[in-house]
Amino acid sequence: MYSQGGFLAAGSEPFPIYAATRPLYEQLLRRRVSKLDGVQLRGNCAFLNYLTDDGATRVNGVVIRDDGSVQELAADMVIDATGRTSRTPNWLQKHGYTPPEIEEVHVDLAYSAILIDRPVDDRRMIGVLAEAPRTRGGAVLPVEDDRWLVNLHGIHLYDFCVSVRTKCMNETPDDIEFLVTSDHRVAVLDTLAASSSDRDGLRAATGASSPTMSRILSDFEDRHWIEREGRTYQLTRLGEFVADRLEEFVDAMTIERRIREVWPWLPHEIEGFDLGPFTDVVVSRPGPGYPYQPVERFTHLLTDTTTMRGFGMVILKSSNLEPFFDHALDELECEYIYPPSIFEKLIAWDRDTVVGAVDRANYTVWLHDNLPLADQCGICLFDDRVSLCCYDHETGTLQTLVDTGSEDIRRWAESYYSQFQAEARPLGDVDSVVLDDSSP
Numbered sequence: 001m002y003s004q005g006g007f008l009a010a011g012s013e014p015f016p017i018y019a020a021t022r023p024l025y026e027q028l029l030r031r032r033v034s035k036l037d038g039v040q041l042r043g044n045c046a047f048l049n050y051l052t053d054d055g056a057t058r059v060n061g062v063v064i065r066d067d068g069s070v071q072e073l074a075a076d077m078v079i080d081a082t083g084r085t086s087r088t089p090n091w092l093q094k095h096g097y098t099p100p101e102i103e104e105v106h107v108d109l110a111y112s113a114i115l116i117d118r119p120v121d122d123r124r125m126i127g128v129l130a131e132a133p134r135t136r137g138g139a140v141l142p143v144e145d146d147r148w149l150v151n152l153h154g155i156h157l158y159d160f161c162v163s164v165r166t167k168c169m170n171e172t173p174d175d176i177e178f179l180v181t182s183d184h185r186v187a188v189l190d191t192l193a194a195s196s197s198d199r200d201g202l203r204a205a206t207g208a209s210s211p212t213m214s215r216i217l218s219d220f221e222d223r224h225w226i227e228r229e230g231r232t233y234q235l236t237r238l239g240e241f242v243a244d245r246l247e248e249f250v251d252a253m254t255i256e257r258r259i260r261e262v263w264p265w266l267p268h269e270i271e272g273f274d275l276g277p278f279t280d281v282v283v284s285r286p287g288p289g290y291p292y293q294p295v296e297r298f299t300h301l302l303t304d305t306t307t308m309r310g311f312g313m314v315i316l317k318s319s320n321l322e323p324f325f326d327h328a329l330d331e332l333e334c335e336y337i338y339p340p341s342i343f344e345k346l347i348a349w350d351r352d353t354v355v356g357a358v359d360r361a362n363y364t365v366w367l368h369d370n371l372p373l374a375d376q377c378g379i380c381l382f383d384d385r386v387s388l389c390c391y392d393h394e395t396g397t398l399q400t401l402v403d404t405g406s407e408d409i410r411r412w413a414e415s416y417y418s419q420f421q422a423e424a425r426p427l428g429d430v431d432s433v434v435l436d437d438s439s440p
């Protein structure tokens, strides 16, 4: 035996311990009992009921099913030894008797066991039993058929196991399902989150019928989510917690729903890109019948702003470029970091307009040779929104324009803008940007 950091000393006399598996132990017990006078064993025999006198005041025998046939067996005394599945407590209750009180003691021990082969003559038993403050232990017991029974055990696991099982398997998913599968339950929670209300007010706000409302209120009361003062219901702090978290979850799923379809085109590869701050999002996509939505949205963003900073791909459509350069030739304060190949395309689109704009103090052009995702993403910071313009880099087609008012996304975009601007070079002479037909 090992305890408190060392093996226990051997005693002056050996201390024999009989170790056996339970099937062996039960088999030997059965064999011994069967040899007693007056004992008859009946295999495959099930107790069905008690035989009693008319008033059920005395048990006279049992009804059994023995090898398939139901029989009555008279007896002077009947002992119930059917263990935990005993029907006697129910029988007593049914016949007007008080069933015995149930007393439960949680032993709070759990173990796993396995049989492994053992050398025939090796009968050592090894024990490192759980003892305070150590809650885990193990034992190796020599049993029949040249095997060791290896046991690993732990105490004080009950609360842990119950909480894990509860959380993982049962109640949490049930409660989520309970809530989100009913619009009325969610609406009652939302309504009470806004202000307390009586039944009529809740019915008017949610459209739930009277029986439905009764069920919902009773379910919520059972869960301690609501409490009543007179005729008025209000959320408890537990209910407020549920309502707040549900709102956050619904908001998150709303964002997820908008972002899901354009997810393949978003610049996840850029470090720090995160969905969390994607609040206040507008997603514009070219539809099958109407491909202009992103272009129109971009035009709206750039004509609605007084400042613009950006880097990477730009929408090279006249319907965008014309309003952009009109604005740049007017009052838009604009700084943009272009990949050289993209700036070449601008010059190719309308050299005079571009040259006219870059000569102005309010339009500053930078060139950067190694912008990440240069052929598939352009990011613009407007007065109060940030846009991500996303392309399929293989086909060059515009896939989506996503814009957001999120301050976190703005900070993320601004940090990249500052980094790229520090790496970029000023445009200098427009004609120094070589027009190259092979550029993408």
Ligand SMILES: Cc1cc2nc3c(=O)[nH]c(=O)nc-3n(C[C@H](O)[C@H](O)[C@H](O)COP(=O)(O)OP(=O)(O)OC[C@H]3O[C@@H](n4cnc5c(N)ncnc54)[C@H](O)[C@@H]3O)c2cc1C
Pocket (backbone or CB within 6 Å): 045, 046, 047, 048, 081, 082, 083, 084, 085, 086
């Ligand atoms: C996994 C496990 C490990 C355990 N380890 C230990 C341990 O190491 N040490 C220890 O002391 N205790 C241990 N126990 C507890 C111990 O097994 C029980 O306390 C003990 O077996 C109870 O004995 P019993 O005779 O009351 O009931 P049981 O042993 O359960 O016997 C009841 C018998 O009645 C039979 N029966 C039930 N209904 C009917 C019916 N209608 N008709 C006919 N027959 C019926 C059952 O088939 C069963 O054979 C363990 C229990 C479990 C489950």
